Amino acid sequence: xxxxxxxxxxxxxxxxxxxxxxxxxxxxxxxxxxxxxxxxxxxxxxxxxxxxxxxxxxxxxxxxxxxxxxxxxxxxxxxxxxxxxxxxxxxxxxxxxxxxxxxxxxxxxxxxxxxxxxxxxxxxxxxxxxxxxxxxxxxxxxxxxxxxxxxxxxxxxxxxxxxxxxxxxxxxxxxxxxxxxxxxxxxxxxxxxxxxxxxxxxxxxxxxxxxxxxxxxxxxxxxxxxxxxxxxxxxxxxxxxxxx
Amino acid sequence: xxxxxxxxxxxxxxxxxxxxxxxxxxxxxxxxxxxxxxxxxxxxxxxxxxxxxxxxxxxxxxxxxxxxxxxxxxxxxxxxxxxxxxxxxxxxxxxxxxxxxxxxx
Numbered sequence: 345x346x347x348x349x350x351x352x353x354x355x356x357x358x359x360x361x362x363x364x365x366x367x368x369x370x371x372x373x374x375x376x377x378x379x380x381x382x383x384x385x386x387x388x389x390x391x392x393x394x395x396x397x398x399x400x401x402x403x404x405x406x407x408x409x410x411x412x413x414x415x416x417x418x419x420x421x422x423x424x425x426x427x428x429x430x431x432x433x434x435x436x437x438x439x440x441x442x443x444x445x446x447x448x449x450x451x452x453x454x455x456x457x458x459x460x461x462x463x464x465x466x467x468x469x470x471x472x473x474x475x476x477x478x479x480x481x482x483x484x485x486x487x488x489x490x491x492x493x494x495x496x497x498x499x500x501x502x503x504x505x506x507x508x509x510x511x512x513x514x515x516x517x518x519x520x521x522x523x524x525x526x527x528x529x530x531x532x533x534x535x536x537x538x539x540x541x542x543x544x545x546x547x548x549x550x551x552x553x554x555x556x557x558x559x560x561x562x563x564x565x566x567x568x569x570x571x572x573x574x575x576x577x578x579x580x581x582x583x584x585x586x587x588x
Numbered sequence: 589x590x591x592x593x594x595x596x597x598x599x600x601x602x603x604x605x606x607x608x609x610x611x612x613x614x615x616x617x618x619x620x621x622x623x624x625x626x627x628x629x630x631x632x633x634x635x636x637x638x639x640x641x642x643x644x645x646x647x648x649x650x651x652x653x654x655x656x657x658x659x660x661x662x663x664x665x666x667x668x669x670x671x672x673x674x675x676x677x678x679x680x681x682x683x684x685x686x687x688x689x690x691x692x693x
Contacts, residue, residue: 374676388594395595399602408640409601413589415647418597424640425601429608430632436612437621443613455610514658514686515679517644518665522678524637525669533634540635544642548651556639563635568628 357476361465361483368461369491372403376492378515379407380499381506385513387414394500397493402459404428404523407516416553424556435463442470442477450478457485459492532574536567657693661686 386393396406540563547555665682
């Protein structure tokens, strides 16, 4: 019989992973439903817009891709989604040491699943033994992938029966604004968000939705400068305390 | 957006997404990013998402595309998100505000 103790152990790791993954998925359900509605409303062919689940698997980038198809040029759309995904570089950097002793196939396959929730779930469990952690990561990752695609598809079915007077087209903007607010942890972050929004508002007349990128770049520069300024002030204060 | 443009856009965004997730894990393993880059990357999220919010509210029609009811709904949802730290509550209150205003005005 192949079902030895090792197999039981594998199965319990998978179950533990899924059980730990569920609470983090619940808040993403409305987002998935909103994305489903946006897919049915998208200027892209519906099947192509749905395929973002498989090809992109990143809520914010998917929502931007299907929503911008109506107004943006190809290049603006791709560039905006690319910038949205830059935060994944941070996750990639933070996770790299944990992947360094993993098999090569997993180094290539694992990152596909690296959404915000999986990062939150697995980065704090980095001290697990290598094989154990890999199983935990993959189980939770595949769970998120299946749960996400299902939720979005349900949103498409529900969304197509909701009348346009309900103005669900406004929901993506509210979703993005909420994500910004929940992601703000320090003052430079607030500076980045306010400058990003203000500059985008001022450059709305720039053709091809170029204002998104102009706003984003200005916001990042402003946030970076505010961060540098803040740590300089902290250094000076520390130095002043040291002299006393 | 026609089929070919849409497919190539989705595939491109997919490849860029994968590259940004896998790049450092596959190729850099243990070398850390320069601290200045890490510092700047931290602000990409708030900057681009808030710019995108403004753009979606305008809906491609410039400042003229901004509707007062949408701004009101957005403002209440931002307040709720800040106070309750809860995305579902923010969405629910924002949409309810929108429906109330559309019904009243």
